[in-house]
Every structure is written in C-alpha cells, then in structure tokens.
Amino acid sequence: MAPRENSHEPSGTPVPVETGFATLAQLRVGVKAFVEKDGEKRKAEILMTQIRGGKPKFYVHYEDFNKRLDEWIGAERIDLSKEVEWPAPEKPEKKKAGSSSKTDKASQSKQSKSDQKNPKRSRSKLDREISATPEATSVNLPGKAPRPSKASGKENNELLVTSEVTDGTTPKPEDEDMDVVDIQDAAAAAKAIPAHEYSREDEIEKLRTSGSMTQNQTEISRVRNLEKVQMGKYEIEPWYFSPYPIDFVDSEMVYICEFCLSYYPEVTQFERHRSKCTLLHPPGNEIYRDDYVSFFEIDGRRQRTWCRNLCLLSKLFLDHKTLYYDVDPFLFYCMCTRDEHGCHLVGYFSKEKESAEGYNVACILTLPQYQRKGFGKLLIDFSYLLSKREGKLGSPEKPLSDLGLLGYRAYWQEIIVDLLIDGRVEANIEDLGAATAMTTNDVLHTLQNLNMLRYSKNQHVIVLTDAVIEQRERQKAKEKIKGKRSIDPDRLIWKPPVFSAASRTWNW
C-alpha cells in the first residue's frame, strides 16, 4: 500500500518505463538509480551532475522524500548492481529541452574539464548561465512539472479507493510534537502539493492576482544554491533555493547576522560587520512580551531591508514561498527569545496588510535551529490572537508547507477538542469558529478530518472519539512534565494597524 512501491508500478494508464543496467559514465540527468541513504537503498533521480575535484558528483532527489533532503552525492553511493530507470522518451514538445540537454551536458563536461582545477568557479559560472538563459533552466531540472503532476494524478485514484476503509479507523499518526509524522506521509505531502500543472503565464497571473506569496511552480525543483549558513550559535543546512546574491554559490558558508539578518560570503566580512552592527532586536515595535518570548511587529514598507533579509532567510526553509514580489504589502510578526545578547529571532509569520481572501497568515516559519520545541504552536496561537483582537476569523494562506500543515492540524485539533471536552452537550460550528477565530471551513475540516462529524439517529452529531480524548490525555500528561507554553492575551499591547490606501500599495 505504501506509495513508494506504487509509484514505480505503472498503474492505470501504463507509462512504459525503460529499465536496465548502467555504467557510471551513462548516468545522466533524469536517470533514476538506487542510492544509499542512511543505511537504506532508496530510489533517487539525478537532477544535476558535475565534476568536482576530478570526480563526478550527482545532485539527487530521493523519491517520496521532500526535496529538502536533495543532496550532492559521490558515485560510490550509487548502487549500479541494480537496474536503473532511464528517463522517459521525450515527447514532441519536450524535444527542444531534450536536445539542448545533451548539448548542454556536452558543453558542461567540456567546461568542467577546462575548469578542473577550479571546480567551484565552474559551478558558479554554470549557475550564472542558467539564470541568464531561460531555456537552460529547464535543462538541468527535468522534473520541473511532469514529476509532481504525474505522481499526484496517480495517487489521486488510489487514495479515493482506500479512504473509505481507513477514514474511520484513523488514529492520527501525529504525536504531540507537531513536526512528528510519518515519513511517507511527508513525502506524499510534498509530492501532492502541485495539484495541476500551471503554465508560466497562469502562474504569474496567479501571483499577481492572489496578492501574496503563493508558490512559484518553476522554483520547486530548483537546485539548492547555498551549502551552509551560519547564524547565531548554529550552522544550518539550507533546504531550498533562495535568491541570495548569485556569487554566494561559491561560498562554503554564508554568514547571517542574527539581528539585522545581513548576509556575508566570508567570515572576515561577517566579523567586520559584527563589529559595526548595533541592532539587538527586530527593528520594530514590541507588541507582546512574556517571560519566555517577545513579538515584534515589522512593517515591510518601513523596514524594507530587514524584511527582505528575513524573506531571503526563510526562503531557505520554505519551498512554497516566493520572493517574486517585494515585501511592502506585508507585516511581519517576529517571535524572539531574549537574553543579554539581544532578542534572538526564533520564528515569524507574515501577514498581508489587507488580505482579500481573509488570510491571517501568509508565510509561517520556525527557524530550523529552533524547531521541535513547540514554538510553531505559539506562532499559530499568536496569529489567531491577532485575529481575535481584530474581530475577524482567519485562516492561513494556502498552500501550506508539509510542516506547516501538520502544525496547523495539531493546533486546530487541540483547540477544538479542548473546547468540546469541557462537558458541553451541544455545540455549533459557527460558535466554535467565533470562539477560536477559526473560519467555519477550518473547523469543519478539522472535525471531518478527525472523523468527529457523524450522522446518527437522523441527525448530525459531533463525536469526541476515543482517539482524540486519548491524545488529549497524553498531551496533558506531557504538559505536566514539560510545562505548558502559551500566549497570554493580556500581554498583547496592540491595536490593529490601519493603513492608508497609499501605504498599502507599492509607492516608491
């Protein structure tokens, strides 16, 4: 039943997959081979190749894994004793890409030979070329649109069959930690997101009209461009591409100032910067403070540089985010912990100054070095607290990232179950929404998702299932041990900001 097996079984409309044994020299972009990953052999697709230090390196994407785990590997990790899958024969309209793929590969290998002494430079050159010519981008990224759409189409059929069986018996696999979930679940989540293929024009139109940071399809399969970033006390591996200055592909480590979020390609520059930088907290007004965290409200228009820096940083960890447009129409709510060094950014969410769709969150992120500590829940809780203060119902902008979706699901479940478990005998959906600032749809979705909305004796009923009660008990026990962190509404000193027509738009 696991989709991992399904995915290479041609089902429904059979797509003939050509398989066979390959030599190292035959490996090229688009080939799927078995690669060792954490002691297991996993099928992976080659997205890019290059010669580094005289040895071939492959940028691979593991099937059924989120692409944040894509990585460069050496040839020794590829198992050539197993058959590989050759890329599907080019369809007529793909011909152009296919042919240029070969020529590009040729030129690439030629280039790498001439540049063998300085492999890093060759990489950066290559990247520059990529960004300069639009055709070239699709060359190295054959998975662009077909891969996800093919997958989702197939999974579509499958799940609808299985859903009826499983819906009732589902104990949610989520543990208390919002990040905790089934591996394959995550993989599927990542894959299923692009529900249908967009044309470039559609997509830009969508970006323009939807007014915020929805995903940019062509960026989804882009190769990660930074190796490592250093920030505060941590070194972090980026997950996704982010449009930092193109020269940074040459850097082994990009240094990011913890307070102003400025970025430097080498440690000397960074240290010089630190000797001059006097910022100690996000450059805005503190609107919430308890003994654990502070929230700052930052206006994208007034703090353009800082907010751009923040977006660049968060793009490293958010696949769906796009930096296509500027930060002006957003407010950024930044959560920090404090010590004598300053206020350390832990996470943030952005929010449109005026959302036509009624979204109360555009992007939301807990920085990786602070994940799995319950900060995500505080961020979500805070976003709903703001909505309550505004007297509005809110919902996060779609699509959510896999981690984001899980975080929200866990939050919604906790909040709604908490409300229902207080001994009441009746509840109505709109009241639940009003009490939590959740939209009616999100309440319904949560109830349905937990199989709590049923039909019994000729009427609809809300069922507190044994599963959710059990989970609630477990969580309470855990809170007793670990202590519960929550947002105290009394400590929010904030009035919903009002913007003139001019400041909402993009005057320069």
Next chain:
Amino acid sequence: MTQRVTGQRFRQRKLSTKQNLPVLRENEVEKLPDDDASRHIPKVETGVEKGEEIVTVISAAQAAAQGGGKAAHLYIPTPDAVASKLQYEDLYPRHFTQPATYIRFSSTVEDMIGCPYCMTAEDVAWLKKYNEKKSKGVQCSEDEFEQVMNFFEEATQTKQPYAAVDNSPVLSYEDLEAEFDETISEPSRRFAKDIYQHWKDERLRRGNRSLMPTLKFETNLETDDADPYVCFRRREVRQVRKTRGRDAQVTEKLKKLRKELEEARLLMSYVKRRELLIRDQLAMDKLIFEQRSAVKEIKRKLSIKGDDEELLINQKPAPKPKPRVDMQAVQRGIPGMGPKPQVTRPDGRLVDSDMVSLDDQLAKKSEMIDGFIEENLNKHQKWNVGWVDATWRPITPPLEQSAAKSDFRRVFTDSQLPTPPASVSSEEAGDAMAVERANKQVEPRRSARIRFATPPDDVPYQDQSRFRRRTGRGGRVMIDRRGVKRQKLEAIDERVADRWKFAGDSSEDEQTYPVDWTDNLHIRYRIMIERQGEKQHAQATAAAAAAHNRRSIENHNRSASGHLMPPTPTNTG
C-alpha cells in the same frame, strides 16, 4: 471525486453550521457497519487546497496500512542544524538590557550597521601591507579603509549602474575624486588615492562587478521572469486594479498641487512687481537728490545763503519720500510756516502725531503709575488708621473685612484659576469653601463665581496666579500663592512685525496690537468700570488692584541690582 459520486446516491442532508449539534462520546454513538453515514455530510470546502486534502487521506491510508509498529520513527526528516564553531560571545557581546516597557523602534538596518562595506580577507591583507610602510601616526584604519571603498562602490553604482553588464571601464581616480562629498571624511581622503589602486585591482578581478554581492532586482527585460535570482519586484498590477477611489484621490491631489503652484507663481510675479517699483522709487530718490544738489549748487551760484541744510536733512523722517510728501516736508521743516499740515505716512498713520505722542504717552503712563501708587498708599494709610500694624509688610491690605476679603479673591479668581482643593487631607479638604461659608457676609453669587471661574484660555497655565486657601491649626486661615507675577507679553509675531519693514501697502485694519492684559492701563480701566458699577465695593476693588499692581512691580520691575523700577510698557507697536 469518487466519494462525491457515491455520496449522491444518498439523500443529501444539509449540515447547518448555525445549528447546535449534540456532542457525544464514541460509546454513545451506535457502531455502524461502515462509515457510509459520514457521507451524509456534504463535503465542504476544507479550507485547505485540494492537493492537501489528498495528503490527509494518504496519511490516513498509510497509517492504517502500516499499523502502529512504525511509530518509533514517525517524523519528517529535516537536515540538521548544528552548533557553530564561531565564538558567539566574541561576535555578539552582551549589550542588551531589556527596558521595562515594550520596545518601540523605527531605525532601519541602514541606520544601525554603519558603513555597509565590510573588508574581505584580501582587503585585510592589503591594508596590513600598506600600513607596514607607514609610521604609526599616519596609518589607515579599517574604518577609513571601508569608508573609501564604500565610497568608490557607491559612486560607481551611481555613475555606472550597468557596469556589470555593459563592460564599461573601471572609473578613473579623477572621476571618483570629483564625486567626493560628505560621506567621505577628511582623514579618509588622505588614503583615497592609495586605496584606489587596490579597489581597481579588485574590480578588474571581478569584471568590474560590484565588490559587495547584491541581489538581482528586476531590469524590466524579458529574462527577468525566468531568472530565479530576480526577486522583490514591484507589484504594479494591483495598484491599477483599485482604480476608482484612487483616481479621484489622485485627481484631487493634482488639482491642489496645480493650484498651489499657480499661487506661488502669482506671488512671485507680485514680488517682481514690487521690486520693480522699488527700483523706480530708488531712481526717483536719486533724481530728487541730484536735483536738490543742483538746487544747492544754483543757490551757491546765486549766493542765496542758508536753508539748504534743511533741504537735505528733512528727508529723514520720510524714509521713502514721494515727491509730494517731500514737498510738504520741506515746507513743514521750515520754521514759521504756520500750522503743521496733516502728513500721513505711507501706512496711513499720522507722521506727526506718531512722532510726538510716543514721548507723551510714556510720560503720561509713568505719571499715571506714580499717581496710582500714591493714591493707593494714601488709601492704605487711611485703612490702617487706628490699627496697630503687626504684619510683615505694612502696606498689605487688611484681610479682616469680609467684603474686602471676598472681593480680594474675586479679582484674581475671576479671570484666573479657581481655588484648588485645600491641602489638608480630611473631608474638610473636599470643601474648600467651608471656611468661606462660615462667614455669613459672603454673597452666594460671588462664591459661586469663584468656584466655577475657568482660567482664561489665552494665558498659559504656568503664568496664571494661583491661590490656595486652607485652614490651619486653631482655625487659622492661610492663603498660599503661587505663580504670582505679571503676565509676559505675548510673543510678537515676526511676520507681523516684519510688515513694516518693507512696503507701505498694508492696510490699517490688518494691524494687530499685542496687548498686555495686566498692564496698568488695563487694570485702571477695569477699576474704573468697577467703580461705576458697584460703588460700595469700589474701595476694596481698588485695594485689590493696588495689591496686584504692587506685586507686579515686585516681581517684574526689579533691575539687575535689585532696585525697584517703574513699570515701563514694552513696545507694542
């Protein structure tokens, strides 16, 4: 989709979100053979995108398929974050102290990071070598180095915005030097020429591209759209969308702007006209002067003696003599020419009376003051007849008489602050007038007036005299006073004062005369009114006024040496 299709076979029963639904436990619901029942509920838009709905079901499916056994490693794998080797304490010193109140902050990153250029390892090496050759006093500091480099970078950015694209040559030192401005300090400039060579080398090494890595912004070329590095575009479409309201607003703004520009233009043309007139006038003056000296010459020639001094001196009183005025002035200046003609100054006031009356006025004023004080002194003496004066200042008016008492306060409180609550903390304090009420002679109307009088709007609070009345031990009544002083003159509007400076076209009714409301004249005027109105209180009123007057003198008319000086009215014209 399949679900929806199968669901349609059942009768749809609408789920109302407004309706109260029973909340049950699992054991209270009958077990159903399958979950068909849930399909009675119409699928709602879940608020999550379709793709994600699918995810939900997948996760359910997989969890079911795998059972509970795999729970041990159920998590989304993410790449690691590890502790950095950099010395955090050195890089981020402990400078933060949390203020008691929530932080409010509006400085930008640019404000807070100093010079944006940060030295690279190459720069550090170069600077070290460079400084080795120099004696300690004239070495280039890192800050100075960065300032110069930053200046070169920014100047190039302005002068060659497309340097990276169009292969333009690296700017010469002379070109850059010509751009020197306040962003580059004097000490830094000493090194500019030497640093230039290093900067140029670095620039050439990078194909004349910026030394500070920059983001790619839109160039409005076709390649922008496909370039993932191009970010933070302006979003123009949306602006266009919400047009109607904005259009009207913009039109209004443009109209207003145009009107303002029009007015400014008109003003300028008037100024020009005025200046032209002044020029003509000066020419005229010159002509007059020349003709006069010609007259003088002729007089000399014809041996007519005397009078030519006046001919010239008499120009003085009229700074802008018009021929007609001047002629009259000449006549007037000559002694024995009969009654003075009514000469008007260009501003419409009488030249003559203006000139004379100032002295008169001053004399009158001081006379009045002297008389006033004299009169009051006499009154005091009269009051004090038959009394032994044990007070600190004999002239202080007696407080015993009830009528005088109430009047005393009224004069001040009328136009000044009402009596604030007494300082004693008992209930008594709540009623400051309690003491007053004990006194049967107080007229209710008056006390009410005292109570509710509001301070004059035009006098700043600090400048108002304030009194506090309180009852001390043994029923003693005490009055504290504060801020008792003469009013300051209202600041003279410079623009108003300026009006006399230039032209003579301002009209009379526009003129404002700042008035000192505590001026003796005014006090006197008020006294007069009081006298006419209430004869029986006249005496007391005068006493109060006198007290006020005296206070004014005490507070304001001490010279630096401490001597009392008569109140001199400051220039109000």
